Amino acid sequence: MDTLRLLGAITALEPRAKQKENTDRAAVEVPVDAFYSLMGRLKSDPQLAFDMLYTHTAVDWSAKGEGPGEFELVYQLYSMTHGHYLLVSARIPRDNPVAPTVSPIWKIAEWQEREVYDMFGVLYENHRDLRRLFLEDGWNGFPLRKDYKDEFMLERPE
């Protein structure tokens, strides 16, 4: 399916999904409360059939703009059947970073989400094994947050 028809099919499923600007592939942004049900339908709908979750990551937008800021959760989906891509993004507040897990839909999400928890501190509801992935269990802070500091980090020379 080409980008336009794909976006049309997705807005038909979820009217609150908006096209995301400045991306190189088809991309939609959805409110986090509509997110889980949309993700399930993206996989089960035979017209869409997004059976592969290539990657899941997050972006910390707190270095831009005022206030506590937001995390943007990014999911890169691919359909083996149709060969089309979709980037799904959802924004959650940085001071209450809770999102539903998609690991029941794509198994690999279990570990991709653990990485995002480890690096950003995003809490996934109903995740069966949410733990640190790379860092030790007792590590303080989440390194990929823009305001992360620890004693090993060097100041950047001007």
Place this chain on the structure above:
Amino acid sequence: MSVHVSTLEERIRLQRTDGSPLATQEYFVNMGPQHPSTHGVLRLVLRLDGETVREVIPVLGYIHRGIEKMGERLGYRQFVHLSDRLDYLSALSNNWAISMAVEKAAKIELNDRIQVIRTIVAELQRIQSHQLWWGVFGMDLGAFTPFLYGFRDREIITDIFEETMGSRLTMNYIQPGGLMFDIHPNFVKRTKDFLTYFKPKLVEYETLLSENVIMQERLRGVGKVDAEAAVSLGCTGPVLRASGVAHDLRKLEPYGVYDKVQFDVAIGRTGDCWDRYWVRLEEMRQSMAIIEQLIDNIPEGKHMVMKPAAKIKLPEGSTYTHLETARGILGVYIVSDGSEEPYRIHLRTPNFNNLWMITEAAKNWRLGDLVAVLSSLDIVVPDIDR
């Protein structure tokens, strides 16, 4: 007169004062992080019932270096250096992935010479990576000779790379906008010599290891993962293709000059260890065919289309680019705020996503089979930890 023939269990039970049968229990064993068959510092916590694996819990992070965090403070040209340190056996493909992402976003047009050379060196590296895997695979299963054979033949490619790139492992050769150096005058001849040398050697690989009955018994039917599970578990590359999914970015979304060469995509049928083994052997053959079609027709031109010192700024927005390394899909997700450094750079690495299938594939197999499954995944740990 009756003779009583005893059993081991009875012999042991006699020693127990209460006469109860032999008690069994499940137990946990650490495999790694220092273990020869985990190829680096990967730790697996195993729940065992006797010698049967009930659960595999991978524990990561022993060489986590925070490459994505470092990337936020580096220019795109600098970041290419770090990409070598992901999957060091696919250093050129990694360089290429970053370069391709930058070139696509910054709209840098390349000439044919650059594309052809990139394709040739990437395929040479695919062969070299599979040679090393083949050697180590044999060793993990208890055959030492393949290790020596694999390294002997890999050395020739490494020498070819060293002559052109000045480096044997972390090449940093493919740059945004072209190549670090032009190819060495000996490159074409030595590559052709290598092909002539290696073709009969690949037949030798087959007679030495593939046709070995112990190998066949230990691989066939072991650690099966069907197509649906492999897709859901995020497997890519030879691991996914072994499960019967013909998914190869070189065919589906050709980059470089893959659309101008003839080659076949090797796929397996059952997704067992044997298929993962066979797919890689066939890929070596296909890679040689690709190089053969290109090596005599490298077009003339410059090896760099922009000044090496030129600053690269990507337009605001996000971009996702990926390509097929020797182990699967390496994806680069860049979020740019319009400056010289990425606001966020994320790497979707093939090994990270391939690793998790062992939690399903090795379940209820023996400990020795776990080693076979792990080795058939061709894990490179720095690529998992980043």
